[in-house]
Amino acid sequence: MPDPAAVPSPLPATDFSLAGTALHMALALLAILAVIFAAYWLLRRFGPKFGLGPGGRGGVLRLMAHLSLGPRxxxxVVRFLNKDLVLGVTDQSITLLTEGNADHDAQSDFAAALADQTRRPGGDPAP
Structure with missing residues (x-):
């Protein structure tokens, strides 16, 4: 009959202390969080160059500006097919306020561009 002390145990003797397990778990969590934050930073930094994220969509519809007037x-201002559309947005509807060509300089004053678009052909301001 074989000696029970001579038979090797199937599992190696390891130390499963509570502190060691908690340390391993905390390090694994920190590594996962570091990967998530690194991916977030890379997407924010390089995403628009590759067409990822809101600033990088190379489509025909772009949100240029947003002004909140109250709750909801x-x-x-939306750019669509080289036209700037000024839209009023509420819970119930979306209304086209005015539209203009997007050929003007992006740094120009919004109020001046809006006033220029609302003038009548004779040069008189609209009522």
Whole structure:
């Protein structure tokens, strides 16, 4: 009959202390969080160059500006097919306020561009 002390145990003797397990778990969690934050930073930094994220969509529809007027009411400027559309947005509807060509300089004053678009052909301001 074989001696029970001579038979090797199937599992190696390891120390499963509570502190050691907690340390391993905390380090694994920190590594996962570091990977998530690194991916977030990379997407924010390089995403628009590759067409990822809101700033990098190379499509025909872009949100250029947003102005909140109150709870659930706002005015937005959307660029669509080289036209700037000024839209009034509420819970119930979206209304086209005015539209203009997007050929003007992006740094120009919004109020001046809006006033220029609302003038009548004779040069008189609209009522």
């Amino acid at each position: 009411k706002s005015v937005v």
